[in-house]
Amino acid sequence: MAKVSATKRFETIFPILEDQWGERVPYKERPPLQQILITLLLVDGQEGPAEKTLDRLREHFVDLNELRVSDPDQLDELLGDRHPPGVGKQIVDALTAIFNNTQAMTLKWLMELEPEEAFEELNQLEKFPSRAIGELLMACFGYDKLPATEGLLRVAERTDIVSSGAPESQMLGLRRITPKDDRERIFHAFEMHAERICTRKDYDCPNCPINEDCPTGQETLERLRLQEEQEKAAQKAEAARLQRKLERDKRTEKRRKEAAAKLKETIEARSKELNIAVNEKNTKSSKGKKTGKKKSKAKSSTKSSKNTAKMVQAPSHEVKSKPEKKKSNRKTGGRSKSKKRSKKTGKRSPKKKGKR
Numbered sequence: 001m002a003k004v005s006a007t008k009r010f011e012t013i014f015p016i017l018e019d020q021w022g023e024r025v026p027y028k029e030r031p032p033l034q035q036i037l038i039t040l041l042l043v044d045g046q047e048g049p050a051e052k053t054l055d056r057l058r059e060h061f062v063d064l065n066e067l068r069v070s071d072p073d074q075l076d077e078l079l080g081d082r083h084p085p086g087v088g089k090q091i092v093d094a095l096t097a098i099f100n101n102t103q104a105m106t107l108k109w110l111m112e113l114e115p116e117e118a119f120e121e122l123n124q125l126e127k128f129p130s131r132a133i134g135e136l137l138m139a140c141f142g143y144d145k146l147p148a149t150e151g152l153l154r155v156a157e158r159t160d161i162v163s164s165g166a167p168e169s170q171m172l173g174l175r176r177i178t179p180k181d182d183r184e185r186i187f188h189a190f191e192m193h194a195e196r197i198c199t200r201k202d203y204d205c206p207n208c209p210i211n212e213d214c215p216t217g218q219e220t221l222e223r224l225r226l227q228e229e230q231e232k233a234a235q236k237a238e239a240a241r242l243q244r245k246l247e248r249d250k251r252t253e254k255r256r257k258e259a260a261a262k263l264k265e266t267i268e269a270r271s272k273e274l275n276i277a278v279n280e281k282n283t284k285s286s287k288g289k290k291t292g293k294k295k296s297k298a299k300s301s302t303k304s305s306k307n308t309a310k311m312v313q314a315p316s317h318e319v320k321s322k323p324e325k326k327k328s329n330r331k332t333g334g335r336s337k338s339k340k341r342s343k344k345t346g347k348r349s350p351k352k353k354g355k356r
Contacts, residue, residue: 006161007177013159013210017189020209021045021196024188027139032107033064033098039135040090043082045188053079064105068095084196090129097125115141131191138184146175146183151194158198158216 004012022044030038034054041050060078061067067075075088099105110118118141122133134147146152148171156162161177162170178186197204206224211217 004160006173009159009213010161010177012213013161014186014189016210016213017193018185021189021192024185027135027184030139032111032136032140033105035136035139036094036132037091039132040087040094040129041079041083042188045185049082053083064095065099068092068099068105090132093127094129094132097128101125111140115143119143119147129195131188131195134187134191135184138187144180144183146171146178146187149187149191151198152187152190154200155190155194155198158203159210159214160216 022042024042024045025047027035028047037054037057038047038050041053043049057067057078061070070088070092072089072092075091076083076085079087095105098107102109110121113121115137119133119137122128122136130149130151134149134152137143137147148167153162153167153170153174156174157164157170162173193210197208203220205211205214205217205220208214208217211221
């Protein structure tokens with residue numbers, strides 16, 4: 001971004017902020033507590049809607065003490081859609097800060113001080129909105145300078161209207177380049193922007209209307225762009241990794257199924273071979289048994305037929321019984337009278353010794 005003077009930068013940024021947050025109307029005279037509530041309830045810089053909302057709060061709550069102890073979220077619901085979320089908490093914080101300082105809902109002690117002293121005292125109040133501090137000073141104390149509030153200086157420094165440094169030196173430079181008669185409008189525009197978008201932390205540069213003219217906005221957008229590119233690259237790499245893993249898992253599953261199918265085919269083929277072998281063995285065994293039975297039956301039938309034929313040929317009275325062999329008298333040691341001779345030598349065969 002080219003170097004631009006602080007005056008030129010202010011003249012560029014201020015109209016954009018005023019168009020965004022509305023032109024602040026001149027202040028009216030009112031009590032300090034009422035002025036604080038009107039400031040926090042402004043809509044587009046106009047006090048009319050804020051006064052109507054304040055009247056509605058008075059009807060709903062008995063007094064400011066009851067408003068102080070109310071629930072911020074319920075208060076946001078009561079305020080309606082014209083006020084962004086968080087306004088209820090600002091009202092509760094401001095009233096609580098005042099009460100904790102004096103244990104009473106009053107600012108009489110503050111009105112007795114000089115503007116600079118009142119500014120110092122208000123800055124000491126915990127969680128008291130800086131926008132309420134500046135408008136209270138200009139509306140109720142006649143403060144004729146641009147108040148050096150935290151929100152105003154934060155926006156001025158981030159937009160490079162003022163350089164970083166002590167608040168006093170920053171305000172001197174800012175007051176030199178801003179018209180004194182427009183201090184109420186300038187303060188409202190810068191403080192509203194600091195409160196709604198250019199916050200202390202997590203400022204919303206992508207939705208900022210002056211991000212093109214703001215060095216901080218440009219740096220933030222560039223950082224967010226790089227971060228987004230890195231996230232996209234990481235997401236792309238992760239998607240590619242998951243895709244590779246998916247394809248690898250598919251291939252593994254395919255190989256597993258093919259191996260399972262091949263194993264199944266092998267088992268089925270082997271089972272068929274075993275079944276065939278067993279069946280053939282059983283068939284041969286059964287055939288052998290049948291053949292053996294047939295042969296035994298044939299032999300028995302042949303024998304029986306032969307015996308039957310003999311008995312038919314020879315009558316029972318002609319059948320001679322075989323002569324019984326004479327038993328040798330082993331007790332007396334008798335020998336057989338018949339002596340056998342050898343056919344070749346004509347000699348008698350050697351005697352066989354009988355067993356006793």
